[in-house]
Amino acid sequence: MSAAPQSRIQSALKDAGLAALVTLALACIMVGMKTETVPGGLALKTEWPLVATMVAVVFAGRLLMGLFIWQGNNAIADATKSLMPKTDTLTKIGTLIGPALLVFAVTLPFYGNRYAIDLGILVLTYIMLGWGLNIVVGLAGLLDLGYVAFYAVGAYSYALLAQYFDLSFWICLPLAGILAAFWGIILGFPVLRLRGDYLAIVTLAFGEIIRVVLLNWYEFTGGPDGISRIPRPSFFGLEFTRKNGFADFFGLDYSSLHRVIFLFYLILALALLTNFITMRLRRLPIGRAWEALREDEIACRSLGINTTNTKLTAFSLGAMFGGFAGAFFATRQGFISPESFTFIESAIILAIVVLGGLGSQLGVVIASIFMIGGFEVFRELEELRMLVFGLLMVVIMVWKPRGLVSSRQPSVYLKEKKAVSGDLVAEGEG
The missing domain is CATH 1.10.3470 (ABC transporter involved in vitamin B12 uptake, BtuC)
Structure with missing residues (x-):
């Protein structure tokens, strides 16, 4: 493995770990610990398995995003691009x-x-x-x-x-x-x-x-x-x-x-x-x-x-x-x-x-x-x-970073310039 791809993988792992750490800090407070009403007062309810699931999902998702951005010409990117219809196809689909x-x-x-x-x-x-x-x-x-x-x-x-x-x-x-x-x-x-x-x-x-x-x-x-x-x-x-x-x-x-x-x-x-x-x-x-x-x-x-x-x-x-x-x-x-x-x-x-x-x-x-x-x-x-x-x-x-329907037909089309015949040019010179 060359140095560039290896450094890119390390960078993706670092970003994924940082995102997972932030998720852990937020999820522990917002999801992991909750209070519920019980006879005689309040009780603390924990949801640590759910927190672990959220952290794992964020880590995996961020890692895949990092690798996906790096491998812009690999088979995964090509397959994703093949799923995106072309502009003419989108126009035909839109009319239906x-x-x-x-x-x-x-x-x-x-x-x-x-x-x-x-x-x-x-x-x-x-x-x-x-x-x-x-x-x-x-x-x-x-x-x-x-x-x-x-x-x-x-x-x-x-x-x-x-x-x-x-x-x-x-x-x-x-x-x-x-x-x-x-x-x-x-x-x-x-x-x-x-x-x-x-x-x-x-x-x-x-x-x-x-x-x-x-x-x-x-x-x-x-x-x-x-x-x-x-x-x-x-x-x-x-x-x-x-x-x-x-x-x-x-x-x-x-x-x-x-x-x-x-x-x-x-x-x-x-x-x-x-x-x-x-x-x-x-x-x-x-x-x-x-x-x-x-x-x-x-x-x-x-x-x-x-x-x-x-x-x-x-x-x-x-x-x-x-x-x-x-x-x-x-x-x-x-x-x-x-x-x-x-x-x-x-x-x-x-x-x-x-x-x-x-x-x-x-x-x-x-x-x-x-x-x-x-x-x-x-x-x-x-x-x-x-x-x-x-x-x-x-x-x-x-x-689809530009939206589900990113293609947009222009409001006005420029008409093609008509060729001027030689006879008209000769008349103009005369």
């Missing part, structure tokens, strides 16, 4: 997966139970949020860690407008989007000159400011008690009640599932509207300006593009879709509080966008299904659910 997922979503209420429909509503809500944040992060390249603030503004806008002015959902929905877009512009102005980590810190602070205001402005927002009895949407004026409602009007037997199915199709329509508007905007000059801003802001300015307006439109439009989703969340839950809009929500939405692939609409859908559905699949693991789920996310990001 997209319609298939749409058909599945439209037909789900016909054969799914209450649990499946509720889970579908949750997944569609995060898909809509992911598409909204994809405008800011994926298209414009502006890292936003406080996107949940616009989600909260939309929810509270609908709840407060319905409570104080007795307005219907269909009137409050566009107003919630407009108010969220307004706050997106307010956020956009202070961060016009910021990029990278500084932009992330400011957006994170903005999200926390909104949450703290909602938590402490008790007279207006209800503070930690939240807002309850939020009105439900109606179907063209028909309420989902037992008497003189939706069921009686159409001659159906009353079922509480009718309202759930209506909410499912409502969020599906809102999500499809978000996707349609986003795809149309990408083909317009503003969409091309977003992509130019993402690639190189200095070059974008040199082309005469107004970067101020470009950033503000990205923030405002992304915030508007977040406000729409927030209004739907409020009417679906019937109760909202600041605890529903913590930083973890922004992290989940950003993870959906990054995991799916920056700028990829289909990738957001797949990542939302994977992440939100993954929480339910691993629900039986209880406390280990987040650990297993996080481990799977790490594996995916190592395997």
